[in-house]
Amino acid sequence: MSVRKRRRRRKQLPGSVQRPVSSTLTHCEERPVSVSWEPPPASLCVRLSAEEEGFRHHHSGILLLGSLTIKHGNQTSDDHSHQANGFRLFHECSPSLTQRKSLIATSLIVAVSLFVVVVNYSEKPYFLLQPVFGQTFSSHWMFSKQPYKAFKPHLGYVSIPKQEPLKIHCELCSIVSSSGQMLGQAAGPQIDHSPCIWRMNNAPTRGFERDVGQRTTLRVVSHTSVPLLLQKPQYFFGQGNDTVYVVWGPLRNMRKDGKGIVYNMLRQAAENYPHARIYVTTEDRMNYCDMVFKKETGKDRIQSGSYLSTGWFTLILAMDMCKEIHIYGMINDTYCKTEGYRKVPYHYYEAGSRDECAEYLLHESAPYGGHRFITEKSVFSKWAKTHAIKFFNPPWQLS
Secondary structure: OOHHHHHHHOOOOOOOOOOOOOOOOOOOOEOOOEOOOOOOOOOOEOOOOEOOOOEOOOOOOOEEOOEEEEEEOOEEEEHHHHHHOOOOOEOOOOOOHHHHHHHHHHHHHHHHHHHHHHHHHOOOHHHHHHHHHOOOOOHHHHHHOOOOOOOOOEEEEEEOOOOOEEOOOEEEEEEEOOOHHHOOOOOHHHHHOOOEEEEEOOOOOOOOHHHHOOOOOEEEEEHHHHHHHHOOHHHHHOOOOOOEEEEEOOHHHHOOOOOOHHHHHHHHHHHHOOOOEEEEEOHHHHHHHHHHHHHHHOOOOOOOOEEOOHHHHHHHHHHHHEEEEEEEOOOOOOHHHOOOOOOOEOOOOOOOOOEHHHHHHHHHHOOOOEEOHHHHHHHHHHHHOOOOEEEEOOOOOOO
């Protein structure tokens, strides 16, 4: 019989897999396979394709990253199905060094990414990390080290009635104070050139455009000022107004169970003006703002009888949502002690009202229920050293 015929009649070895020859590099050998059942061990023909780094999926389907296919008799199956049926196949097919390095690198990237997500979305990252880093991990980190995250939804503020997080992106925010310092400065055109313009409470623009501008992107509103907005609902919430309103207040006024007086007002306004963009500050966010006050001043807000100002809530929100901040018409903590300071009304839209410095000193010294305006301004001065914050009309000298 010729050699050619003998090759043609050669029979497949029992328990082996025979595959057609391909153009790729193939290694076929018979190796014993350890199994947990009684029949004699099967022979194994493993086909490996050498291609670049490590193993790639071969078109014959024999090997894919350590997954093994065997044939015993007339039944073909893989190691996973055999393992499920009590057939354990001990096959060593170690991944290459490159694959192991890739797996380790991928795991590290995933772990770091999860850590960053947790820190960025946490309302209180300082409390989460303090046990790890100790007391030196101070409030300075909370603001100076946090990445700019204006493109992310802010879970500390939710809409009425859908309860969706606040989404706003501002490369530059111009915050316009309600102070009488705005009068006569002709800063309106400069303010209106800003991509995002923030105002506070019910401070109007109509009639004051030359000094304060006419555009409004966002308003931060105290719970006590909501009734003032509702006196002019068409002006503040009408069809042509696309301003975002962020309202802050204590839980007793903002609770959602029907007993929150201010929340009920806002919910009714949202029903009357469905397109109005109204958000409320969550209880967790309110507590966070209290915590920041204590960390910066060493005083407990409630025990010291202090009320946080709308300016406090505004700047904390702005540092989360704005890459750069310009503040107009806000005086610093030493202004009222300087000789010959400019006397202006407390609010630019209330002519003849109490002098601004007199109002500041009254609140600062009140035993209970006072806004600590001067204390807050000293904190703002500290934040301005670690943030892109600039003050205009009057300018601040940061030491």
